[in-house]
Amino acid sequence: MIGRLQGILVSRQPPWIVVDVGGVGYELEAPMSTFYDLPDPGKPVTLCTHYAVKEDTVALYGFLLESERSLFRAVQKVSGIGAKIALAILSAVSADDFARFVQSGDIAALTRIPGIGKKTAERMIVELRDRVDGFVGASPVAAFAALPKDPISEASVALQSLGYKPAEITRLVRDASAPGDSAEDIIRKALRAALR
Helix, strand or coil: CCCEEEEEEEEEECCEEEEEECCEEEEEECCHHHHCCCCCCCCEEEEEEEEEECCCCEEEEEECCHHHHHHHHHHCCCCCCCHHHHHHHHHHCCHHHHHHHHHHCCHHHHHCCCCCCHHHHHHHHHHHCCCHHHHCCCCCCCCCCCCCCCHHHHHHHHHHHCCCCHHHHHHHHHHHCCCCCCHHHHHHHHHHHHCC
């Protein structure tokens, strides 16, 4: 179906981005790992995409790296994992770190990712251990210009979409935010704190 999009980045409001391709605006859901490296709105962008059709919905997901899309697709083959948890994995850890956690059988690290309990972590280790080599090679996280409007609200919405509970979001955002922080800065710091 739709495997790749190349166009102009119109907007980015975690977890959503809009890319204009020849006058058509494609709305995609993306993990925070992609948001960290997106260009400014108005600049060209190329995304690997995953097109998903379910009984009642159609969704398009965007990734800057093929390794992220590969991980997104692979983890959904594990029983009990859907797109929401797959996005949470990519938003919480790099593809390299995830591969390392799975290969080493690090259940404690995997269960710190929102939405992943002990049984799911064990299933991922068993089912993905021999296939995680394809996920390595993701680029390091890079900061970019702040988004307009209220960064704390944007960060809270993004954390909610990743599966965090309201009380947890309030605590994480309060502890992570500093004057002048962008939504991405707050999200990045909150996710690091949550994984400790």
